[in-house]
Structures are given as C-alpha cells and as structure tokens.
Amino acid sequence: MAVPRAERLTKWLIAGPPLAFLLAFFLLPSLIMALASLRYPGEFGGLAPLAARAGEEGGLTLENYVLFFGDWIYAQIFAKSLGIAALTTFVCLVMAYPLALLIARSPKKRRDFMVLLVILPFASNFLVRVYAWMIILGPMDLLFTRFAVIVGMVYVHLPFMILPLYTNLEKHDPALLDAAQDLGANAWHTFWRVTFPLSLPGVFSGSALVFIPVLGMFAIPELLGGKGDWMVGNMIKEAFLGTRDWPFGSMLSLMLTLAVLAIAGAAALFARRGARDA
Amino acid sequence: MGALRALYGLALAALLAAFGAQAQQERLHVYNWNNYITEDTVARFEQACHCRLVQDYYADNEEMLAKLAAGAAGYDILVPTGDAVATLIRQGALRPLEPARLPNLANLKPEFLKPWFDPGNRYSVPYAYSVTLLGYNEQKMRELGIPTDTWAAIFEPKYLERLRGKVTVLDSQRELMAAALIYLGHPAYDTDPAHWRRARELILRAKPYWAAFNAASYIKELTVGNIWLAHGYSNDMHTARQDALKAGRKFTIGYSTPKEGAVFAVDNLVMHKSGRRPDLAYQFMNFLLEPESSAALSNAIGAGSPNAAAMHLIRPEIANNKAIFPGPEQLAQMQQLHELTRAERRLLNRMWIEIKVR
C-alpha cells in the first residue's frame, strides 16, 4: 500500500539522521572505550596497537581490572565520591524543598517569574559560579576543604533539584491537603504524610539529576578542594590528560558508567514504586 | 515572528563577523614553557620579521610529548628539554637543521654543543638552562629554623610539621621522583624499580604536609606569601624574587641548590616536522641566538644562558649566581634526566596515579 510505505520512508527520513549521528558519535565511542579498557597503554599515552609487535606490548589484557580490584584505594575513591554525591543530593533536597513548595503554591503569574529566577543563575558559566565561591571562601580559610567542595557542588546543582520537585508539586491536588486538614492533621503532619509521599517521583527525579552529575565532577574538587578531596572524575582526568594511561582511564570510566546506570536504574525503580504506593 | 527573524539575522551577522575576523597574517607557531621568552624579545622579533608569534604553553615535557602524540600539529618551534629531544628525534618528529642558515650558532659556548641527546646538534640548538631547586621565603625559613640547602626541607616530617600547608612541589612525575631519588642518595636518572618504590614511599610520607602539586602558579604564591617553600625551577624562583622586591613585600624570596644534588636541564629549540613556516622558524632561532636576546632572557628571568657572546651583557649579580650559572663543583652534583623506556614510563605513570590518589 502506498500510504504505509510513505509512512515508513518518512519515519526513517526523520529518525535516520539523528540516529546515525548518535550511533556514530555516542554509541560507537562508548564501545571503543570499553574495548580500550582491555588494552595496553601506548608509549606516550593513548593506546598500544591491537596487534602486538615484536618486543612491544599489544593485544588485550585484563590487567587494568586486576589493578582496580586488587587495590583498595580505587574502591575508596569511588566510595568517597558516592558519599559526596549523596551528601550534596541531601543538602540540595533540604534546601530546594521549601522553595519548590512555595513556587508550586504561588499564583500562576508569580510562579513563572519565580521559576525564571531559579533558572537565571544558570546564565552564568559553571566555572564562574565556582570562582565566586573561591572569592567568598578564600578569606574565610575555608578554601581547599571538603566543605568548599560540598558548597560548590550544591550551588551548581541546586536548580536541578528545584525544577523537578516544583513540577511535581504543582500537580498536587489541593483538595487532598484540605481533606487532610479536615481530618485534623496539622501542617507538619500534612506535609509528612501527604505532600512528601506524593512528591516522591519528583524527589527521585531531582535526586538523580543531582547525584549522577556530581559523581562525575572533577572541576569543582580541583578548584575548591584540597588534595584529599579527589573524586572519581579527578582520577579519570588525571589518567587521560596527566599520565595519559588511556586503558586505565577507560576502565575507570566504565566503572563510573556502571555505577551511574545502577543508580539511575534504582532511582527509576523507586520512582515507579513511590508513585504506585502514593 | 518579527522577533524571531531579527534573532536569526543577528545570529547570521555574528557568524559572519566571527569568520571575517580571522585575520590572515604571517604566523610562527611556538610551543613553549610559560614565561620563557620576554615580551620585549617577542616584540623585537615581530618587528624584524613582520610576522606574529603565536605561543601555546606547556608546564611539563611529558605534557608536551603527550599532546604531540595525541595529534597536536602545526607547531614550528618546540622548546623541549634534553631527554624530550632524544624522544622526539627517535620518533622522527623533528626537521634536521641546516647549520648554514643559523650563522649565530657561533655564539654558543662549546660545552653545550654535541650534547648527549643530539650528537652533532643535528636537530637542536640549546636555548637556556635551569636547575630544579628550592625557592623559599627567607624570613620564614629563618624564623622556623628550616635548612634550605637540603631536600629534607620538603621530605622530612620534622621540618614539614612547621611548614604544613605552606609547601608546594612540582606537578611533574619526573621532577618529583628525581628529587626524591637524589635525596635518597641515588642519581636523578636512576631507573631501578626498588629505588623508585622507596622514593614513592618517601613522597607519600611527605604528601600530607604539602599544600599542592603546582607547576604554574607557585611563583605567584611565593610572591604573595601564601606559600613559604616551593620546589621549582631556578628561573621561576628568580622571577619570584624580583616580583617580591618590586611589590615591596616585607619578606624576600631566596633560592638555593640543595647539597645532595639537583636536576640540571638544558632546554633546546627544535623544529617540528608539522610546522608550516620553516623559513620563519630559522629566522626565529637565529634571532634567539643573538647575544641581546639571550642576555635579555637571563636578565629578565634568571635563566642560564649557553650563549658565550651574551655573557658580557648579563648583569653581574645574575652571571655570578651559582644557582643560575652553576660552576664545576655544583655541576658535579647535578644530573640531567634521561629518556625512559616504555615499560619504565608505564611504571612511573602507575606510581604517579598512586601518589596523586593516596
């Protein structure tokens, strides 16, 4: 039939180019990197050739993974990064919630303006936002500390928590809150028993949007943190641009990817379950 | 709709402006250490050649080699240290030099010709040399009783305790490892893995007291007073000293070569094969070999000069400074870094990640 064929052609005409682009420049590089984690490093960085030449290293090896699982220090850095990400997410949640609630409960016109006010700091470059904190924390002797790193992380990611939360809270039916009040619940009770559970999908969205990027950050620890605040991102950066041990860096990146996928999966699971229970 | 059209028009205009602004000029691309040519010399050369000098910077030979290996191209001139020159020659990355086009070669001190890394000077021309040593806030060191003529100042906890958070070391695998090896009594170019492991332990023991690994801004940190002791290059320390005097600081910056020995580095001008203007490159090299240019560098930043004809133009306090122009007794204690094999490089890389991460 002519119509379905035209439809199918249209479908591939529309979906084809972006699909091709992303396959070529996103999926393929990811696969290449996965392969790279199994190779030897090149002499000045990069990768050694796949075919081993006489007297040189080449081919595939599991030594990067052996190194990773054989030394406690790498797992420690992952644990540290997860901790920092968790703390940042928690602080963002606590700070974002009152504001998101206020925006959701405000009249429509004011709401849009308030949302714009949240997005505007985004207009500044991320480095500028970090630099601002270098200026503020420097004289206070708080620069190059874990505290500075957390402040920087929270500052940069707060809008990512506010927006999903507010989007979710906006959809809450005010009738539910009235019902709770009629049944004798005070404000705190209403919040904890009605509002918060209903907002869980938003909480999980926002948390994922904060947790995952924080996990991979390196610029904030590098600018605001001290030597002991190295995160996974710093390790990866040092591997690729410092020692240029690309196989090692690729292996670390793969580990980070797995961690992120696991967390994203868990968040999606909780979000679905949270929505179901609510 | 009108607003949108205005927006697109603006975008197009910006695009055209961006493209149009690419001025086509004669350019010489140089990949160099930071702060290694005086602005004056650059200006004089640009006038003489009617061209523009475009510099990119690196802070470490390893960085330069790796960026080149990653495909950075189009540099006419590089300024690698001896061991890096050897590597580049082996890779076949350099253009052989025609001595006929470099008449000012005659100005050089004979001991700098025929170096171990480039016998016959077929590819390289010595430019300047430096010593990797310790720079410090003189008043603070006296106050705290820290000896400044030994590497112990940055490696021994008994001194580091008083300097906690006020010490930086070079962010360079080779340099830091070399300093540790020298302090342990081995030559800087030692490649025995057992010695390296001991050096790594020494570094890790001292690391908690250090403020940072720093290759770029330690001059400023010393001058401002945030850091009291830094592991760095003699010319950078000289610059710090001058800056502090100029800024009228209440302290002075001193620098000295530790008695256990130090790394001695000769930086050389080479031509990379991917450079597009070898003619300008020859002009530039010859220009830098003039006594005025070499003396200008020494006078400005305290770099050691291999140029015999320049010596009388260098200020006496610099020419007689043993940290900048080491005499034979000092040189006996110094070593140049040699090339590493692939396996050694890998081992050092892995150790460096550990050092950074622990």
Added chain:
Amino acid sequence: MRSSRLLWAPSLAVYAFLYVPLAIVVLFSFNDSRLSAEWVGFTLDWYRKLATDDAMLAAARNSVLIALTAALVATVLGTMAGIAMHRYRIRGLTFLVLTPVAMPEILLGVSLLVFFIQVLNLTLGLVSVLIAHITFCIGFVAIIVRARLAGMDESIFEAARDLGATPWQSFRLVTLPLIMPAVTAGALMSFTLSIDDFVITFFTAGVGVSTLPLQIFTMIKVAVTPEVNAVSTLLMLVTLTLIVLASRVAPDALKGRT
C-alpha cells in the same frame, strides 16, 4: 495558605544563596584592585584589558562560532529526534537521545577523545569540539520538542491527513509551525549550553583551540585577575538575554525538561 508564610524565609534564603555569589563576581569586575578581597574603587580597566587580550578574543570568537554552528545542527537533528520519539516506536532511539543528557559529562568527553584520536585519527580542534557539542545538545532539543508535541492535540494531524496532505506537507504546514516555539527554545538552549560548556570541551579541544570557559579555567588556575570577573559578567549578560528570550518564546518548554 498559612503554611506558606513558613516557606518564605527559607525560600528567600535560597534565592539569596543563588544570587549573592554572582553579584560578588560582577561587583569585583569593577574593583580597582588585583585581588578580589575588598572594594577599593570603581574602574573599567579590567574590561579595557579584555578588549586587548588576544587570547581572550580568540577564545570568544571560537566560542561563538562553535555555539552557533552546534546550535544549528543540534536543533535540526534534535527536532527530528523529538518528532521521531513522539511519533514512532523506534527501539533504542530514546535511549540514544537521552543518555548523553543524563550521563556525567566527563564520560562523553573522554569517550569522544578516545574515539577521535584512536579511530578517526582526527586532530583535536574546532571540528572535534563541534561534534562533541552537537552530541549532547541533540538530547536537550529533543526533550523540549517532544514535550511540546506531547501537549498538542493529535486530531490536527488526523484532520490534515483526512484532507489529503502527504506526510511531508503535513509536517511542513502543520507540525513545524506548531512546534516552532519549542524548536526556537531548543536552539537557544543549545547555544547557551554550548557556549557555557567546560567539561566536554576540555577533553576534545586539544591544544590551539580555546573557548571562553577553557580560558576562564586557565586564568583561574594560573593567574587570577579581575579580568576573569569582567569576562564572566559579559558572558552572563549574553546567556541571561538568551534565557529570558527562550522563556518568552516557549514558557512551558523549559519547565518540561524532566
């Protein structure tokens, strides 16, 4: 509501938290002192220095060039992706489009670095940065366009088809005009994201190509002067204008991000 009053205090505190640091950066860009420690006096020197800073101007030129081109290509590809995601069930498309947005940037930067050098043997430069930027911008545009399509009434398309329009006509005369605000918003967002990007550019730029964020980073690390404040203020003005424009053109688009 009574409880709203309780919310005002923490909310204002958060707004202050968001804006005060930026205000400080802007303020010190006019400060007559090298150190951003205390106010000394008003001066436009740092802006003047910017105008003659060759490296900075080159970086700004690169940033604009890359952002414009990346926004153009990403908008086209992203719009197509958004339509395709809404209309068709193509396995893997949603994953491919959305994952670059969700993943930590460093992973994208690093995998592209390996890909460019190892597979394509491409010298890192403008092209590599461009490709990298397009890759992560496609997802943003697609999300915005898809959200807009999801909010539209399907019957319009059915009506067009019933009236005999070919798929292409239906697209050109019905779909495109209706999603135009979302497309424009996507374009503005792509431009902003590209001009502001640091992490991915850091890995794919190589030597010789600098963008404004890379310049700022180098300045912060090596020699911080209020020139950084000045360029930051100017950059803020540009992106601020764009975001306000985007919010006017497509007010729902930015909210529908998640």
